[in-house]
Amino acid sequence: MSRASDKAYSQIRELIISGDLAPGEALGEEALAEMCGVSRTPIREALRRLEADMLIRKTESQRSYVSDWSLDDVHDVFELRAMLEGHAARRAADLMDDAVLKALKMHNTRLGEAVSSDPPNVEEFLARNREFHALILRTAASPRLEILLQTLIEQPVIWRTAHHYEVSELVRSHQEHDELIAAFERGDGPWAEAIMTGHIRRAFHAYSDAHQEMMAAETDQEKKRA
Amino acid sequence: MSRASDKAYSQIRELIISGDLAPGEALGEEALAEMCGVSRTPIREALRRLEADMLIRKTESQRSYVSDWSLDDVHDVFELRAMLEGHAARRAADLMDDAVLKALKMHNTRLGEAVSSDPPNVEEFLARNREFHALILRTAASPRLEILLQTLIEQPVIWRTAHHYEVSELVRSHQEHDELIAAFERGDGPWAEAIMTGHIRRAFHAYSDAHQEMMAAETDQEKKRA
DNA sequence: GCGTTCCTTATTGTATACAAAATCGACCCG
DNA sequence: CGGGTCGATTTTGTATACAATAAGGAACGC
Structure with missing residues (x-):
């Protein structure tokens, strides 16, 4: 839990669950990096994990969005x-x-x-x-x-x-x-x-x-x- | 499929499925990087995906090993x-x-x-x-x-x-x-x-x-x- | 001889720089 | 006015350098 990628993961996850990041919203790596106070590298790790959790999805062009569920x-x-x-x-x-x-x-x-x-x-x-x-x-x-x-x-x-x-x-x-x-x-x-x-x-x-x-x-x- | 991380993923995956990488074997990022002819960054992405597939596991100290199943x-x-x-x-x-x-x-x-x-x-x-x-x-x-x-x-x-x-x-x-x-x-x-x-x-x-x-x-x- | 501590070495985690790719908009042509 | 093309800008992908951490081993005391 001490790793930056873990911190970023929890932080982004909370934002999604609380609804501060609305379904369908775009997730730019740089913006998230600045928000979490870390570089893009751990952010990318976090996004992979969130994708496995089905909390985010990636378009065919690899851009990340908050999952929207029908x-x-x-x-x-x-x-x-x-x-x-x-x-x-x-x-x-x-x-x-x-x-x-x-x-x-x-x-x-x-x-x-x-x-x-x-x-x-x-x-x-x-x-x-x-x-x-x-x-x-x-x-x-x-x-x-x-x-x-x-x-x-x-x-x-x-x-x-x-x-x-x-x-x-x-x-x-x-x-x-x-x-x-x-x-x-x-x-x-x-x-x-x-x-x-x-x-x-x-x-x-x-x-x-x-x-x-x-x-x-x-x-x-x-x-x-x- | 053109991305280096995808290539590394397929390559390592095949090695595991074929048995060339035996269960329990250690997977050093640097060694894999050299083998695949790419840097460690895409290797790390590939390892994350393989972990989600349960083809590899990570110890508490974050080292990667080929999954061994009882x-x-x-x-x-x-x-x-x-x-x-x-x-x-x-x-x-x-x-x-x-x-x-x-x-x-x-x-x-x-x-x-x-x-x-x-x-x-x-x-x-x-x-x-x-x-x-x-x-x-x-x-x-x-x-x-x-x-x-x-x-x-x-x-x-x-x-x-x-x-x-x-x-x-x-x-x-x-x-x-x-x-x-x-x-x-x-x-x-x-x-x-x-x-x-x-x-x-x-x-x-x-x-x-x-x-x-x-x-x-x-x-x-x-x-x-x- | 056994265990412990410390140091060396190997491995993973992070930051940054740069390359590749995609999006968006302006501009031009029909 | 609609459609398409090219280019500027944004965004993602990769490589590399460095920092942090864990593993392995030697020296030391018991």
Whole structure:
């Protein structure tokens, strides 16, 4: 983490995830270098990594842009997540132990509290949700599965939209986590897989709704300007 | 493809896949640069890409080595392939059209001929097998699924070992492809998925057997030397 | 003899300069 | 006025030099 390229990577990544660098925006190497206070060499390394993360794309002429995802793209990603995380849940059910189970319960309890509070603490919800899923993934004990899923999960479009989910979706999410925990306690892999797959698919619908809401809001603003 | 980094990437990649660069071997940037006739800068770009392909790994101190895969690692990869290609097969069954179906039949016919010839044409078998699976994958119409699977499929350990499969395994593979085609003709997604998943899992067993055979052969050679 | 410390050497990380390529705009021609 | 070509400018690709860091080995003390 001490290397300049790592620093640049984190910095640019944060800018993309926060939305300061908007989807479709051009990323000039020199400009980024000046912004990060390093030369172009580590910037280029960082851009390669961001490209592997699918956070940026390169045109045929090698210019870099922040990735812009269509709804179809996001749907594609959620379908893959549903399958991969379902697989992870099934494996995790076989390999589950008491310590992990206890940690899962703790995270989901805190997640439930975050949802119940008034107003709901969405940041806390997202953090606990993240930990919950990460723990299951780690329990599945497949290093490559973790790598594959990481690039699918860490997508800014999804994270940004998550702040606009309906409260009812958060509640449902909490309940489904409990069902997962129950499946783990019984060591029922197929059941855990089925719940997880549905859980992710419903998360896509929550995303889709929130996304359309946001789009509509933007259109309204444009109308006001005109 | 005209860029030096692309040239270096292909060149090093070929050396790894062919086995000229053995698993575990150290990859010094300067040595590679001299070998490829370019400077270290494009070499570094190439190494990043090879790392993303999981063809090389980097130690904590950032030195690069050719990936060495344990049997467990390979098993992990095959399990993921079984799931992902199974998913692809199910989707492909829904999206299948006559042109693709015809192409699949053609590839499998040629594959069968390669297996039946005496001696069996393993190169041809592998090429047709590759095309067959790639075609199904493309028909599934999920760009990200293709990306995820690519890194799992293009692994030199697997390709090298493939040349030592038993003929009976090649015959079975041919038959299973026919069953897949039948499932596609009926538009039966779940069936196609089940066949594909089993197909890949059995391919792992073929790999495992061939691998042990090769290990035993190596041990014999060592004994002869002593 | 074993382990430790320090120094030498090899290797990777970064900055800079320059070359190659692409984009954009002005200008000209039809 | 539209289209296309050429050139100026921007942007990316590569080479090289140097700095930082890690590996390997010799000398030293225990």
